[in-house]
Amino acid sequence: MxxxxxxxxxxxxxxxxxxxxxxxxxxxxxxxxxxxxxxxxxxxxxxxxxxxxxxxxxxxxxxxxxxxxxxxxxxxxxxxxxxxxxxxxxxxxxxxxxxxxxxxxxxxxxxxxxxxxxxxxxxxxxxxxxxxxxxxxxxxxxxxxxxxxxxxxxxxxxxxxxxxxxxGVASLIKFLGSFGEIGASMKEGARLAGIMFRDPEYKTILTLSGAMTPAKMGLVICDMIDFGMVDFISSTGAIQAHGLVEGMGLKHFKHDPKMSDKLLAALKLNRITDLIEPETNLDHVEKIFREVIINLDGLKHIGWIELNRMIGEYLTEHFKEQRAILKSAYEKGIPVDIPDMTNSEMFNDFFVHNQNREEKGLERLIMNAEHSTLFLRNFVLEAKRNGKKLAIFTIGGGGPRNNVQNIAPLIEIEKIHTGRSLPEVMYSMGVRICPDPEHIGSLGGCKYSENISWRKFEPDAKTAEIKADATIAWPFLVKYVMETI
Missing domain, CATH: 3.40.50 (Rossmann fold)
Incomplete structure (x- = not known):
């Protein structure tokens, strides 16, 4: 390098x-x-x-x-x-x-x-x-x-x-309102974001997919946490792993097209579309991860919300001058879940750590999916019991989006099969940013209206769906709320 x-x-x-x-x-x-x-x-x-x-x-x-x-x-x-x-x-x-x-x-x-x-x-x-x-x-x-x-x-x-x-961005949002479907959706998205991020009547869940942290959107997420815009985060593991890289002050780089993927592999420079993630960055992530979990008891059941809180605490203590997603989340008490728990660099580190524990005759740690599910279930039930409305702000699609939307049918099924008296859980508001078209069948392109049929959204839910690259549209919506907060 x-x-x-x-x-x-x-x-x-x-x-x-x-x-x-x-x-x-x-x-x-x-x-x-x-x-x-x-x-x-x-x-x-x-x-x-x-x-x-x-x-x-x-x-x-x-x-x-x-x-x-x-x-x-x-x-x-x-x-x-x-x-x-x-x-x-x-x-x-x-x-x-x-x-x-x-x-x-x-x-x-x-x-x-x-x-x-x-x-x-x-x-x-x-x-x-x-x-x-x-x-x-x-x-x-x-x-x-x-x-x-x-x-x-x-x-x-x-x-x-x-x-x-x-x-200012408020002027841009107003200006965009006259420019077709995309402009109107940006204006409506900003209006709804302003409500869900600021109105105490709402509990807002942020879902994150795509390579947003290596794309340098990490501080946008930090601002959403620091300014009190979100109450719960559901994310891919990759976003949090690469966010740790930023949180340690390490760097990503612009890809040089003269360097082939074969050469990059030999140099241990990992390409993510048009940027480079040096493998040494991930070595530092592994070091932090190991230091966080080294003293956990064997056979301990743990979920990503708990692990991410521990990582945030570590960053707060050891990287005082750096901003980081998990650090902000720890300081503000915002839970961060990774529903697809095996699909990230951090799970690779968790798995290898368990292999090393076994080699030393120690009991393995157990990653328990029900921990995070129970936490999210209790989070939304408490919100509904306290008279709150649920809102979702979606970047992309994937597991993070599906996970928090799936909590509605989960509670519906729980009521049917256990006879428990639980409040009805559906989302009242949503803003989604993703360029995927609906017809390809991906969750990124799936419209919020489809969720009404699954009883995940209220029939009269207020939504805005912005068919755009999130790295272009998303920062302007967040800055709009920052300007008007």
Whole structure:
């Protein structure tokens, strides 16, 4: 690692960045996934739009649409030199320069779009770009996200950097409300998040999946805990393991496409899409994990909520200057569960620790799934008995989401088969951020309305479902609540 020149990624700190432009250019640019795409393109355009030879916009949508009108305004402000359709561009005398291609374009015009400009930036949710412009783990000059979300963000960012007019996130959320389904869902998601995060009538559960901590969203989660937005967290083990890396002050890095996966394997540099996790980071995670559980009694039944609380306590004592998810959760008394208990680096460490105990003639520790289930059951039952409503804020899908939603039918079945008098448990509110379409059948794409049929959600539950890359949409919702809390 010492001789390698890899670019360090930086956790997105919403406390440091106050404006839309700062969040995007100074924050997201050093993250990963969609956030980095947005940040890097925004940074590029702040430079390109200052040049005497301005970039131009290629757009095949309706000029009278909200997006079409906003693109024309960006030309009127002289940030761009022209707004042109792909059809016109194919026959126009344009040659060279920088093109920003917004939205879908027909294959009939691909040759012109791919060959005529010196540089082309593509903004669309269809993963359309010049052949070989992107490759595995490397996505320069593209934002693979809905332009109805991205262009308003870029507009306010350029307005800040080119015209000196700053915008807070509350202004962005209001602005987005006019931009199609994605904009409306962002506005409604912010409204509902403001209620579920601030209203004491609600107990809110955060579910987390996807590589959000190596993507540098860890401090966003910390802020949700520190500002009292959530009451319970259900997470993948990977998110917490990689969050421990941040909590120790260790680093993730931007992937260099010149390094093959075969070479990375030889160097013990683990690739996660477009970023690198050095194996040495996970060695440090194992060391902490071992120190936390070394003195536990054999045959002790333990669950992830208890283990994560112990890890948080350790971080509080030994890493006082670092921010970390489990540290914040320990300090605020927020339980953190990992329902898929075997699928993470931390369980690997738990398993090997047990193997070593056995070699030494000691009793194994026992990971008991019922511990966390009983805790969650009691958590939601206590909330309902105290007259609270349940809300869920979902990043992605997967086991963490299904686990906390499944508590409703679990209690329903318990009532039927035990005869116990238990309150009815269903969610009253939900906000979900995931780009998956419903038709592929994944839990990420499953709409909240489907849960009504399972008696998991109330029939009149208030929900917002944002079909977007979480690394782009999620920080703005959290910052919106931070601004208005």
């Amino acid at each position: 010492k001789n390698l020149k890899l670019e360090e990624l930086i956790p997105l700190d919403l406390r440091k960045h106050q404006t839309v432009g700062e969040i995007v250019v100074e924050g997201m640019r050093f993250c990963s996934f969609g956030a980095r795409m947005l940040g890097e393109v925004a940074h590029t355009l702040t430079g390109e739009c200052r040049k005497s030879l301005k970039p131009f916009l290629i757009y095949d949508g309706k000029p009278e649409s909200p997006l079409g009108r906003l693109l024309q305004e960006m030309v009127d402000k002289k940030w761009f030199c022209d707004l042109i359709t792909p059809e016109r561009y194919a026959v126009a005398p344009y040659q060279g320069g920088t093109a920003v291609v917004v939205g879908y374009f027909s294959e009939r015009y691909e040759d012109a779009i791919f060959k005529k400009p010196d540089r082309a930036i593509f903004i669309n949710q269809f993963e359309k770009a010049k052949p070989k412009q992107t490759q595995t783990g490397y996505y320069p000059d593209v934002i693979f996200a809905d332009p109805y979300l991205v262009i308003p963000i870029l507009y306010l960012t350029l307005k800040e950097y080119l015209d000196g007019e700053t915008s």
